Amino acid sequence: MRNLLKLVFFAAIGLISYNYYYGNEVEKARSEKVIDGVKDVFGAVKDLAVAEKEKFDAGKYDTALEKIGNVFKDVKERSADLSEDLKDRLANLEDEKETLKEKIAEKKEEGLWTEEEKEKTQQEFRDLIEKSEDLFKELKEGEE
Numbered sequence: 001m002r003n004l005l006k007l008v009f010f011a012a013i014g015l016i017s018y019n020y021y022y023g024n025e026v027e028k029a030r031s032e033k034v035i036d037g038v039k040d041v042f043g044a045v046k047d048l049a050v051a052e053k054e055k056f057d058a059g060k061y062d063t064a065l066e067k068i069g070n071v072f073k074d075v076k077e078r079s080a081d082l083s084e085d086l087k088d089r090l091a092n093l094e095d096e097k098e099t100l101k102e103k104i105a106e107k108k109e110e111g112l113w114t115e116e117e118k119e120k121t122q123q124e125f126r127d128l129i130e131k132s133e134d135l136f137k138e139l140k141e142g143e144e
Helices: 004-020 025-057 060-078 085-109 116-142
Strands: none
Touching: 004 025, 004 085, 060 116, 085 116
16 A cells, blocks of 8 residues: 555656646646645745744743642642652652753754654653642542
8 A cells, every 4th residue: 555655656746747847838837836836835844843943942841841840849848748659759750840851951952853852752741741640639639
């Protein structure tokens, strides 16, 4: 199936190229329209990547990490009687938050990063939030 898709893709490129250079006026116009459409799509993808980079550079993730850090701080201040297990888990979550924050700062300095790295970082961020929610649920159940 994959080879068939590749074949169709390259056949379409070949047909468009042939029509662009050797076709009649109607075929040349259609080919040019397709090429312009492809340019527009790649331009839009580039604009999206630049916009995401600008958001990232502007601190899109920094504020969320700061909020998580503030919640951790509040929990520590309010709950002096936490069990050792909960204190250890909270400390581990704080370490994960700091590691993620350092990773994001490092990526900012390097410039653009791959989609795979972005997805991995976003997944780490979601995991941190999920672990935090689980810990806070346990804390709330312990208070009741």
